Amino acid sequence: xxxxxxxxxxxxxxxxxxxxxxxxxxxxxxxxxxxxxxxxxxxxxxxxxxxxxxxxxxxxxxxxxxxxxxxxxxxxxxxxxxxxxxxxxxxxxxxxxxxxxxxxxxxxxxxxxxxxxxxxxxxxxxxxxxxxxxxxxxxxxxxxxxxxxxxxxxxxxxxxxxxxxxxxxxxxxxxxxxxxxxxxxxxxxxxxxxxxxxxxxxxxxxxxxxxxxxxxxxxxxxxxxxxxxxxxxxxxxx
DNA sequence: TCATTAATCGATA
DNA sequence: TATCGATTAATGA
Numbered sequence: 001x002x003x004x005x006x007x008x009x010x011x012x013x014x015x016x017x018x019x020x021x022x023x024x025x026x027x028x029x030x031x032x033x034x035x036x037x038x039x040x041x042x043x044x045x046x047x048x049x050x051x052x053x054x055x056x057x058x059x060x061x062x063x064x065x066x067x068x069x070x071x072x073x074x075x076x077x078x079x080x081x082x083x084x085x086x087x088x089x090x091x092x093x094x095x096x097x098x099x100x101x102x103x104x105x106x107x108x109x110x111x112x113x114x115x116x117x118x119x120x121x122x123x124x125x126x127x128x129x130x131x132x133x134x135x136x137x138x139x140x141x142x143x144x145x146x147x148x149x150x151x152x153x154x155x156x157x158x159x160x161x162x163x164x165x166x167x168x169x170x171x172x173x174x175x176x177x178x179x180x181x182x183x184x185x186x187x188x189x190x191x192x193x194x195x196x197x198x199x200x201x202x203x204x205x206x207x208x209x210x211x212x213x214x215x216x217x218x219x220x221x222x223x224x225x226x227x228x229x230x231x232x233x234x235x236x237x238x
Numbered sequence: 239t240c241a242t243t244a245a246t247c248g249a250t251a
Numbered sequence: 252t253a254t255c256g257a258t259t260a261a262t263g264a
Binding site: 189190191201202205206208209219221222 | 255256257258259
């Protein structure tokens with residue numbers, strides 16, 4: 001479903017790509033046209049770095065298709081996934097955080113299509129396009145809240161609850177309804193899940209196979225489907 | 239209760 | 252076939 005004939009340039013961008021996305025939804029058509037004419041679009045293979053932590057933030061991005069993992073490096077030097085970003089969201093918005101370097105590393109989890117603009121346009125966007133700033137800060141606030149929740153969970157909850165919570169979050173953000181449940185819409189390994197929850201691959205694996213026996217989840221390689229979200233909520237609350 | 243090590247099996251490219 | 256991901260058991264913090 002993601003295969004795309006290789007080509008040097010993507011087709012001319014259509015206004016409808018942005019009209020329904022929150023940061024742009026309140027804009028006039030001609031404003032969106034202007035924004036698109038200033039954008040570069042690029043396709044990334046799975047696992048590609050869009051930008052790295054501490055790099056100068058010379059561009060900001062809108063994820064049009066695919067999924068991106070935001071990675072941070074812990075004090076001990078390990079890479080940890082901080083959060084996942086589904087398509088239709090902005091990323092690399094250092095300017096919104098008052099920074100001139102990227103606060104984290106963004107790696108594509110699937111093949112992705114990304115629009116980007118030079119950071120110098122940020123102030124123009126904020127002042128000239130009503131709704132852009134408020135919608136942007138809304139998503140920023142939401143993300144910060146999620147990361148904080150995760151930190152609190154790490155400190156207070158048992159492993160089983162943390163993993164259950166992480167799964168619920170993934171389902172909420174990127175879940176896709178399929179028959180028999182909700183599937184996480186991008187490839188996620190036990191390793192990834194264990195990094196999200198600060199546990200080991202093996203513990204995450206054991207928990208998942210336990211839940212699979214209970215009929216709460218189903219999983220194949222790199223795929224996890226939640227069949228009984230309610231049961232997972234119960235698990236997440238201990 | 240959970241992490242670590244190691245062995246093994248199966249899927250994927 | 253070589254590599255990667257998933258599973259399980261054993262052991263110890």
